[in-house]
Amino acid sequence: xxxxxxxxxxxxxxVTSIARQLLGKVLVTSIDNVRTAxxxxxxEAYAGxxxxxxxxxxxxxxxxxxxxYQPGGLAYVYLCYGLHYLFNVVTNVKEVPEAILVRxxxxxxxxxxxxxRYPHKNTVKMTAGPGSLCKALGIDAAxxxxxxxxxxxxxxxAPAIADAQILAGTRVGVQYAGADALLPxxxxxxxxKWVSKGKGL
DNA sequence: AGCGCGATGCCCT
DNA sequence: GGGCATCGCGCTA
Numbered sequence: 001x002x003x004x005x006x007x008x009x010x011x012x013x014x015v016t017s018i019a020r021q022l023l024g025k026v027l028v029t030s031i032d033n034v035r036t037a038x039x040x041x042x043x044e045a046y047a048g049x050x051x052x053x054x055x056x057x058x059x060x061x062x063x064x065x066x067x068x069y070q071p072g073g074l075a076y077v078y079l080c081y082g083l084h085y086l087f088n089v090v091t092n093v094k095e096v097p098e099a100i101l102v103r104x105x106x107x108x109x110x111x112x113x114x115x116x117r118y119p120h121k122n123t124v125k126m127t128a129g130p131g132s133l134c135k136a137l138g139i140d141a142a143x144x145x146x147x148x149x150x151x152x153x154x155x156x157x158a159p160a161i162a163d164a165q166i167l168a169g170t171r172v173g174v175q176y177a178g179a180d181a182l183l184p185x186x187x188x189x190x191x192x193k194w195v196s197k198g199k200g201l
Numbered sequence: 202a203g204c205g206c207g208a209t210g211c212c213c214t
Numbered sequence: 215g216g217g218c219a220t221c222g223c224g225c226t227a
Binding site: 044046053054055078080081082083084086088101103125129130131132171172173174176 | 217218219220221222
């Protein structure tokens, strides 16, 4: 089994750089003693208080966003549209509320368990999209605030993806953010069929 | 293939 | 009250 990424990885200060570095790394959950894992193929950076698309824009601080203000290396899991959980990685240091949304995975381990949690006609769609991958990996509100160096959810190291293999585009579903909606903060591995179908890449 | 819609909780005018 | 970091279905072609 590959090595877990250390807390120092998450505490770097450039959220878009970390979002690029996360591509190719392996997101793992161990829930009820079942290991499910997938290669991260798509991410979105949310640049804290200066980014209108971020939950922490303008220093917005609520019970929900509180975990973003903690030191990097925690899971930020929240409910979207009242029914989908979305998994984010909290980055940077304490009081700097930046995070990265994981949008798509290439299934690696525990594929049968994923299919059981999230029966899907088309296996390619099982982990394409932030709500889908949470369902497949069993991620819900119980993992909000969990340390990513613990034994329930973590990210394992893997070789970096070369810049030439990374596509950058606009983030999905953030039109309300005005000019910030145009920032190229969505990253994916070029020509990877497991990337979600949202526009902008 | 692409649009419209409903589910449904948290956070803001 | 309205909009959202979504998804799958059922409808149009």
